[in-house]
Amino acid sequence: MDDGKSGEIGDGARKRARLIDVARRANVSRATAARALGNYGLVTKETRAKVLAAAEALNYRVNELARSMRSGRTLTIGVVVADISNSFFSTSIRAIIDTAASSDYQILVLNTGDDLEAERDAIRVLLEKRVDGMVVVPSSRSHFSHLQLEDGGPSVPIVLLDRYVEGLKISSVTTDDFAASREAVRHFVACGHRRIGLMVATAAVNGHSTKEPADIVWTAQARMHGGMVGLAEAGITPTHKWLRYSRGEFEHARAAAMTILKDEPRPTAILATNEEMAIGCISVANEIGLTIGRDLSLILFDDPPWVSVFTPPLTVIRRPTYDLGRLAMQLLLAEINGEGTYQAAMLRTEIVHRQSVLTLRATEVDRH
Amino acid sequence: MDDGKSGEIGDGARKRARLIDVARRANVSRATAARALGNYGLVTKETRAKVLAAAEALNYRVNELARSMRSGRTLTIGVVVADISNSFFSTSIRAIIDTAASSDYQILVLNTGDDLEAERDAIRVLLEKRVDGMVVVPSSRSHFSHLQLEDGGPSVPIVLLDRYVEGLKISSVTTDDFAASREAVRHFVACGHRRIGLMVATAAVNGHSTKEPADIVWTAQARMHGGMVGLAEAGITPTHKWLRYSRGEFEHARAAAMTILKDEPRPTAILATNEEMAIGCISVANEIGLTIGRDLSLILFDDPPWVSVFTPPLTVIRRPTYDLGRLAMQLLLAEINGEGTYQAAMLRTEIVHRQSVLTLRATEVDRH
């Protein structure tokens, strides 16, 4: 019964054109219209032209949902990230989007705020939306059962970004932060520093703290551990006196820095595990009259544009941020296409020497 | 005919559980299983328990694609943005994601690099994916037919973010950048500055240029225009001598700044329309021995964390970045729910006075 379905002309609120509308207008079947539009199978030039004209006239857009239903592919990748407004993550995501787009994949971005429950929800939602794969920045080192999708039937490939999870057999793309931290501390030591502070960014703590949070993320732990080993190797007893774990918010970072820099004797150098820690540290140094690169040496992880025009330009540990995202996406695409194998890629970092690390002369070492 | 479909136990490569698998395991019909899982209609406690147990055992996840097919809603919003790694956009997107998530919407992020063709593709893809709405940062002021979806049947609500488009009857959320620029120039003038440079960020130019690109974005034009009006109002003949349009990349921004600061006499103050322009400007100032806040005054748009710990702390035009994204999403959700009306929201900005603007004494005004 033709009970007033669409296809009639003129009523304002008509629905979007479907394939069948195009087919009817071109006087062909859906199958033929599909062939003409999809450019496959056998269609005469004239038929194709008729169909294309009809599609044009009706402003037809294929319904990807329906297509995905049949094909089983959504051409959509889920990205689960701690904080997209963080410059490291936004740059990585830019790389992910670019790489995915060149293979016609789109990106669904979910933000967890490093909250485990939010991460579980995110994974569930992405599974329900039937994404073809996921890039995840895991918020926990110990709770990861929601990332183990393989048991009980095939599921969706995942690649971890920025953070490794021990015991999880999932491909990951990280940087060698342990080595980076150790190298930074070695550099401090080589420049004569012996009192070295370490500000570790983590969301697993309230405000800031001197002891390691229970569920600290792999990256943060590697950076802390690398620093401690660097100290030990230099014959300096690793002390927690100038070690702080802190959330990233400006006030927390400042408070953490303050407790280090108010200490007597104060450290002559600080390693900050991200931009936020460094900014907190600089803020406090400014406030109590310490000049970076003279009274206080500083190295930070990551290399945002401003640090090279800072006074003084800041020495940093540069990570291949864009490459990290791109590689994660490449591994994921390979796994989606069945070409991939498990792989824990760990990219190298590089110290960019600028002017925030002072070389102490022997006398100064004593004086400080 | 039961031709070996799934449901049989034990073969490793079985597909994901469907509703019908759950129903069979619980010995009920699909309809009943749907009622039990969807928590609607009438189901006895026992039946519900059976179904939930079956779903649990099979690790069942609803297929949102299928659900969306019937419901006509995807609970997905498309976001089309120039550059997600830009801190302004990534903060706005964070707000968009947060706001959307609290209404159970997810975000599909596409990046255009401010390329019109990429933007058209992005819109097409989002339409095909049947998003329920879009937030778009339009890359062009003059080409916008791809954003006019209403003719020829109902389509999808769009809200413009950050950039207004004249002649487009689409809700938008922007800041009053004309007023902001004018106020910044006024402030310079009040501090005794008369030679004021203006660095306008735009992707519509190759490298940098002194004349206005053909298809400059609304925001950039407003900022330029506001600056010019500010000058005129102060009785200063607006000159293009110290006006530069430049792409955001560090080297382009530097090159643009160089041509301004190498001029004789050089301007004593510069208004930078974003972080990238400011960084380019600072870099050149450092190189040729100009100290910000003494030899060269500087105001920039936006207020990333580092500028307040810079030496000197930088005076900025602060925009409510997070609020911008949130409001855009709120307007969009309202339109999706049929409660919205057309609305061009323009939020106020605020000058944050720090120490990068020098007050010139009369003699200095002459001397400079």
Place this chain on the structure above:
DNA sequence: CCAACAAATGAGATCGGTCTCATATATCAC
């Protein structure tokens, strides 16, 4: 002129939930 084959098109199943409508069973009133 008819068989054999190629070219072009159509009919209908399918993907997996959701929802309407019909049916079956239980409960109650008179």
Place this chain on the structure above:
DNA sequence: GTGATATATGAGACCGATCTCATTTGTTGG
């Protein structure tokens, strides 16, 4: 006992594109 009502469940249509398989039409050779 019969009809009215509430409760619980099932059958089947539907969303829109794709793809297999069958059918029709056209072409060529003997």
